[in-house]
Amino acid sequence: xxxxxxxxGNKKKKEQQSQQQEPKGKADGLNAPKQxxxxxxxSKTELENLIGILSKISYxxxxxQLLKSTGGGRNESMMSRVHSYAGILGYYYEExxxxxxxxxxxxxxxxxxxxxxxxxxxxxxxxxxxxxxLADNWSDVxxxxxxxxxxxxxxxxxxxxMESDIKKVTAAFEKLSGKKCREMKDPRKVTPKRVSxxxxxxxxxxxxxxxxxxxxxxxxxxxxxxPMLASxxxxxxxxxxNYAISMIKSYYDNAGFVPMxxxxxxxxxxxxxxxxxxxxxxxxxxxxxxxxxxxxYK
Numbered sequence: 001x002x003x004x005x006x007x008x009g010n011k012k013k014k015e016q017q018s019q020q021q022e023p024k025g026k027a028d029g030l031n032a033p034k035q036x037x038x039x040x041x042x043s044k045t046e047l048e049n050l051i052g053i054l055s056k057i058s059y060x061x062x063x064x065q066l067l068k069s070t071g072g073g074r075n076e077s078m079m080s081r082v083h084s085y086a087g088i089l090g091y092y093y094e095e096x097x098x099x100x101x102x103x104x105x106x107x108x109x110x111x112x113x114x115x116x117x118x119x120x121x122x123x124x125x126x127x128x129x130x131x132x133x134l135a136d137n138w139s140d141v142x143x144x145x146x147x148x149x150x151x152x153x154x155x156x157x158x159x160x161x162m163e164s165d166i167k168k169v170t171a172a173f174e175k176l177s178g179k180k181c182r183e184m185k186d187p188r189k190v191t192p193k194r195v196s197x198x199x200x201x202x203x204x205x206x207x208x209x210x211x212x213x214x215x216x217x218x219x220x221x222x223x224x225x226x227p228m229l230a231s232x233x234x235x236x237x238x239x240x241x242n243y244a245i246s247m248i249k250s251y252y253d254n255a256g257f258v259p260m261x262x263x264x265x266x267x268x269x270x271x272x273x274x275x276x277x278x279x280x281x282x283x284x285x286x287x288x289x290x291x292x293x294x295x296x297y298k
Contacts, residue, residue: 041175042092044099050172051086051093051102053165055110057145058082064155066148073228073239077246078144080224083110085138087117088130089172095122116220134177138170139184146184197297200248201257209259214251214266221247221273229277237282237291240274244292267292 042050058079061067067075087110090102095118102118103111121127145166149156159166170181203209221243228239247266252258267289274280274288282291 040097042089042097042172044093044097046172047089047093047097047099048105050169051089051105053162053169054082054086054089055106056162057141057159057166057169058086058110060155060158061144064148066153066155073232073243076224076228076231077243078141080113082141083113084117085141085169085173086110087114088121088134090114091118091121091127094118112223131176132178134173135179135181136177138173139182142166142170142181143184150186200252200296202248202260202263202293202296203257204260208257209261212255212259212262214262214269216269218269218273221270222276225270225273226277229274236274236278237280237288240270240280240288241282241292241295244270244288245296248292248296263289263292 061078061082062075064075064078067078086106087102090106091114093099093105094102102114106114121130145159149159174180225240225243228243229236232239244267247270248258248263251262251266267287271288280288282288285291285294
């Protein structure tokens with residue numbers, strides 16, 4: 001689940017889902033403040049345990065040498081992604097069920113990330129979409145874990161040791177969303193698809209651009225990008241470009257296409273954030289946007 005999942009909900013599914021009436025009395029927790037505690041989907045102890053498991057998973061991703069070797073800050077982005085899932089449960093813990101403060105059961109890094117999640121989850125329509133898509137989106141994380149377990153390695157062994165805990169989180173997300181997670185696929189047995197020229201359907205069409213805008217979120221970009229730049233000895237322009245591409249992909253996952261104005265806004269804000277750390281040259285390209293497009297269009 002990417003940043004724009006939380007900021008905007010899933011734009012591809014939003015219109016369709018808004019036409020579907022929610023079954024009466026469904027215990028999805030959206031109206032939980034009016035419920036008695038014994039009707040809550042999860043107890044205080046259960047949520048604290050689930051959030052603790054997600055915290056452990058997130059830092060296994062952060063420290064993963066396998067993910068670091070793939071480049072582009074993959075380990076950090078996976079950590080941030082799992083922090084978002086912890087934040088979803090944290091919203092139930094703090095705002096829906098009123099069990100206590102999220103900041104009292106997690107470290108400062110996760111608590112900081114929770115502030116963004118809480119803001120997005122406070123919108124009922126976004127919360128509904130996020131909850132409905134939990135099982136599908138968590139399946140992507142399960143696939144990464146599955147892939148890491150395919151070959152003998154210390155990190156895969158750590159995840160195998162957490163198998164029962166991971167199943168608890170999976171069951172919780174299936175319970176919340178009302179869906180089953182996808183079956184994991186062995187990537188060694190999947191025929192790779194041909195890469196398209198424009199995989200994120202970036203378009204200059206002004207009609208499609210209407211209503212598409214992102215808010216000023218440079219502070220959020222800074223929280224995620226600064227650690228990547230500080231901890232890496234690699235090429236700064238590639239770190240920044242790959243991070244921008246991950247944000248473009250996140251928007252595409254929600255909307256099904258990406259207006260060029262969104263590419264402008266994403267690369268513009270991220271470029272300003274990167275300049276706070278160092279002046280980065282994207283030569284022979286004139287800007288971060290042009291360099292990003294050169295990496296996408298293949």
